[in-house]
Amino acid sequence: MAAACEFEAEVLAAAMESRWPEGAEPQLREHVSTCGVCSEAALVACTIGGDRDTLRPAGAIPDSGRVWYLAQLRARREAIAAADRPITIVQTMALACATGLLGACFGATSGWFQATVERLTALVASHALLAAGTVVLVLLLPVAIYVAIQQEGTGTISGGRRPAG
Ligand SMILES: [Zn+2]
Secondary structure (H helix, E strand, O other), X not given: OOOOOOOHHHHHHHHHOOOOOOOOOXXXXXXXXXXXXXXXXXHHHHHHHXXXXXXXXXXXXXXXXXXXXXXXXXXXXXXXXXXXXXXXXXXXXXXXXXXXXXXXXXXXXXXXXXXXXXXXXXXXXXXXXXXXHHXXXXXXXXXXXHHHHHHHHHOOOOOOOOOOO
């Protein structure tokens, strides 16, 4: 690292205050023309200062009242969302509990429902192979339809051409 020069701080101050080289003392300018450390410091400081002056108008700072208003809106929205989350969870759990309770009461008290369930169970037990086939069909039919729609979308079925001859 190059040795520091005693005038480096003065050169930097002049450059940062935008008075380099015209506004600086003649002795300082003469020193900088002979000192490598100070000439580098002046070059770097002037470059950074020029960039700062160039970029300052580009960054439009919004009105402080608008920033405050938008921050208040955002804080309110986040508070409402944070308060709504547990309420939604509790409502969902209450609905699930009520549905389960209603179903249990209906199943325990309805005679025709119990008889229907017993008949269905006996029917499924006596026709196990048919029931299994129906279940497989019900599960596979949506998949087959989905695959057919996908292939139609890419044009492999509807856009297919017959070979000539
Ligand atoms: Zn120097």
